[in-house]
Amino acid sequence: MNLLLDLALVAWLIVLAIHVARTGDDRNAIIAFIAFGLLLGLAWTRLGAIDVALTEAAIGGGITGLLLLRAEAHLRRGRQAGSAPRKASGATSIVAALASAAIALGLGLAVLAFPSPAPTLAPPALAAIDATGLGNPVTAVLLAYRALDTLLEKVVVLLALLGVWALTPDHLWGGAPALKEANPPQPLLYLARTLPPFGVLIAVYMVWVGADAPGGTFQAGSILAAMWLLVMLAGLRPAPETRSRLLRLLLVGGPALFFAIGFLGFAVAGGFLAYPEPLAKALIVGIEAALTVAIALALGLLVAGPSSKAPAP
Amino acid sequence: MTPLALAPVHVATPGGYLLVLALTLPVIGVLAILAFAPRRARQVALASMAAGLAVAIAILAELLRTGDALTYVVGGWQPPLGIALRADGLSAALIAMTALVISATGLFARGMQDLSPETRDGRAATTFWALLLATWSALNTVFLGEDLFNLYVALELLTFAAVPLVCLDGRAETMAAALRYLMFALLGSLLYLLGVGLIYGAFGTLDIRILSGLGDGGPALSVALALMIAGLLAKAALFPLHLWLPPAHAGAPAAASAVLSALVIKAPVFLILRLVLDVAPPEAAAFAGQLLAVLGASSILFCSVMALRQARLKLMIAYSTVAQIGYLFIVFPLASGPEGTPPWETIAWTGGTLQLVSHALAKAAMFLAAGVVAEAFGHDRIAGLGGFGRALPLSAAAFGLAGLSLMGIPPSGGFIAKCLLLTAAVINGHPWLAATILAGGLLAGGYVFRVINTALASPATPLAVQRPIPRRLEMTALALAVAAVLLGFIPLEPFGLLQIGRSGLATAVAP
């Protein structure tokens, strides 16, 4: 029964991916991709990874989908009449098909050739978890064992934002991005008024339980970002000016706290990003809370794009 | 469940904290710039540079003092669960090179920004400082990382720092160049990540040191290495994946071009070296080495000819980068000595490293000099620059001295590098590689002398400088070029520093 469900899921994923490759219309492809993202979330639950499923559904499908849809709408508005979508040349398609088939085949062989029993770090990850005071091993990996990756990845997100902002035309530098839909449809307005309180509640809950159960800073951050985007899209609140000091301090605050606690480890726990044992859980939840705010803001602003209004004098 | 030994593979050394500083200080500067921009951006950047330079020197000193690699285990979590950082002789040399080039570029950028005070606190200027520091952290992480996934994050950090540098001035053609660069870089990262997943599936660890001690990984390891190396080649712009590089490196502002061409491109090359040397099983390494050498030789020949044909100075320098990167890939089949000699004790190893470092210094000098020329005359079309040496003698000198390294003419680091590689090619019986090295030198002579001739020409109407250039700005390029020349005075033998910390690893290359 389960195998049947999995087979259907896999078939749907592949069909949607092929649809993205074949359809002539970008909007069509993006909508297929959003459905793909949601099914992917389902697939992740089948792989026993609830934390990933939450992240994938929120970021992979939801926010990426919104980003791409907005881009498509922008291109559609600006496109001159009569500029037909291009088709790939025959030669390129053949080369691409051969390369992709080779990669998929090699990959498939590699997957089939994985050793059995599979090597795993689950036992050591679980054995060491007491020192962190956490109950969710994924959170322990992200914020303790491999905290350096997470820390650098936060910087990656901020750099992406910096890169997006760098594309602002000079006279608009420091201003606010425009996110509001021209005529927000009623359902959007309704959602934007009703959903956010629940979203915030869920996010706070996720950070809190993320220490011990599935959930955590990324998932909570992306839900907060989605709520914020909803409010901005409906025009209930304007997007902030990118030069705003408060905005910048909140963006930097999470990673800065992460660094600060990391360096504190030199003094009190014998090394960078080491936590003193009795305080480990409190410190980690504190870092997560600050990171959640930073991640939510960064994700929202990445969708919003460079500023399109000159800063208020 | 796991086949891995429980004894720690990485033992933290007393000076290990320096590695953490090398990795974090520039990034902390980025956070500070983001929080306190625009007014403090440049002070923060220059202060970070002073600190970062000091850390790089301290790492080098500590390494020479102890004669052993520096190791740090982040958070005390031993690999494979945790992440280790490690600096051997090669890493330390590259970290020092990076600190030197970044600091020189920073000084140059400061001088350049002072030429137009009205935009000094603007978008391009403040963003530049943050991206420069981020590039620095990313490079140091690449040079220090021992964990393949940590290295993936470092590569992405590098991508996100480097791509916006390309289009800082906002012109449409730089947007297209940046997008093309981003596409190649992302594809490269994803292929690399795919390989990381397969390696984890096969071994349950991503620590390079642990991996080098494990035996044959079967098809998963082969597929993984092929994917990772292919991805890194796209990032390293080796022929025939080089098409994105010339417009990106030539379109960026001069200081950014210098960093991109001198440093950023070296990160994927370094990782390929580590994969081939430390992770690949011997037969696979030998095969990969041959293939990489063929691509490297093609890069040298094809892109040197392309450089000769360019009408614009910066495009010419950018094509020269692809050609010079080619030399780094012909090292692979050459780095074998008499029976049992590990690669890092061969002259080709020293030659390859020297090529990498001297190219970094020389290429940064060239791009900065070209930036001065373009700023002074308002364009960089070589045909329209006749006699520029009279107006900008120091820049012309910097270009010429840097050119020595690219051509491989004494005295220069490039001469020693190419001499060592040539010797290794002859000794190891690779006449076609020897011929390529010589031909590449001649072609480089062609494009360097074309610019020198232009500089020394005396056109009927002398070239008018549109904008006066302060001497200090020209001095930065000259200093880098002189540093490249000075590298030519190191002894012609396997260099001790580069062997520090290598011997503990299983020998993987036996071509």
Place this chain on the structure above:
Amino acid sequence: MSSAISDTATLFGLCGAALAGIGLFVVIAHPGLLRRLVGFNILGAGIFMVFGAVARRGAAAGLPGDPVPQAMVITGIVVAFSASALAVALLRRLFDLTGRESLEPPAAGETPRAES
């Protein structure tokens, strides 16, 4: 590791391989940059799914999967989103400046536009 878990993991691992192939095809073959971005995301999803299969195979000590690759996927998803956002911003700017939606030389009928 029971055989049912192993079967599920292998199935999704193969699915990941197929998705990676399809995504790569779109990235290489499609001239439109927006579609290429969708392709990148599918390629990424396929890669993450291979990680997921690896994690699922590593189910041990009472955990449903090896948490290390799972955590890597979470990191990877955030990085992939950041990359998409940067690429979209670049594409929109390129389009605003030139009216181009692909990196190939502009075809007839696509006239450069003035800066907005």
